[in-house]
Amino acid sequence: ALLAGLAIGLLYRLGREHFDKRVGLMAALFLAFSPADIASCHYASGDTTAAFFALLAVLFAMRILREGRYVDYMLGGFCAVAAFAAKYHAGMVGLAVVAAHFLRQENLRSFFRMSSMIRLTVLTVTVLLSLFITIPSLLMHPAIVARDILGFFLHVSGSFRLPEEVRQAGTLGKFIFSMDRNIPILLNILSPTLAVTAVIGLLFAMKDKRIIV
Numbered sequence: 001a002l003l004a005g006l007a008i009g010l011l012y013r014l015g016r017e018h019f020d021k022r023v024g025l026m027a028a029l030f031l032a033f034s035p036a037d038i039a040s041c042h043y044a045s046g047d048t049t050a051a052f053f054a055l056l057a058v059l060f061a062m063r064i065l066r067e068g069r070y071v072d073y074m075l076g077g078f079c080a081v082a083a084f085a086a087k088y089h090a091g092m093v094g095l096a097v098v099a100a101h102f103l104r105q106e107n108l109r110s111f112f113r114m115s116s117m118i119r120l121t122v123l124t125v126t127v128l129l130s131l132f133i134t135i136p137s138l139l140m141h142p143a144i145v146a147r148d149i150l151g152f153f154l155h156v157s158g159s160f161r162l163p164e165e166v167r168q169a170g171t172l173g174k175f176i177f178s179m180d181r182n183i184p185i186l187l188n189i190l191s192p193t194l195a196v197t198a199v200i201g202l203l204f205a206m207k208d209k210r211i212i213v
Helices: 002-018 021-032 035-043 046-066 070-086 088-103 114-134 142-153 170-190 192-205
Strands: none
Touching: 002 021, 002 046, 046 070, 046 088, 070 088, 070 114, 088 114
């Protein structure tokens, strides 16, 4: 509940800092009255922790896009790994940190400059160290933990819940089965109107690098 409350303030800060006060306030209100977020707090699942660190990672990713400070690379990398440690899905927020680095480059040549390579190195080292800090079992049982993580993303760890024909369908078949079941649930949570509005907004705003991140 504490992290969920902090996440509301964090989302306001994110919107205000990189867009304007109205954006921050609207985003915070949406999260405050989100049924999914309230349910996650009630059941004390890892979703709230993952969401909190994911939001932090996005905040630092936006700062990377705007300023490119080393401290933002380190904090962004750590928060993305912390989100991943809380719930594997949330590790995808690391893409926002990487995307911010790519988008702040003026052209392909600038990407290979020494300053760019140093920043990527700082990010990579931070991520590797953060993995062992947030998932200590990696130090003691690296092979087992790595296999568990890989199995999760390949839908192996949850295969016992799947119908026999889906288990035999391979990775693509399992992915299609998951999307077929999860997308309607997501639409039910968001409401079709809000989901369609979000997609249209993204399509119109893709030229803004902040939206891409």
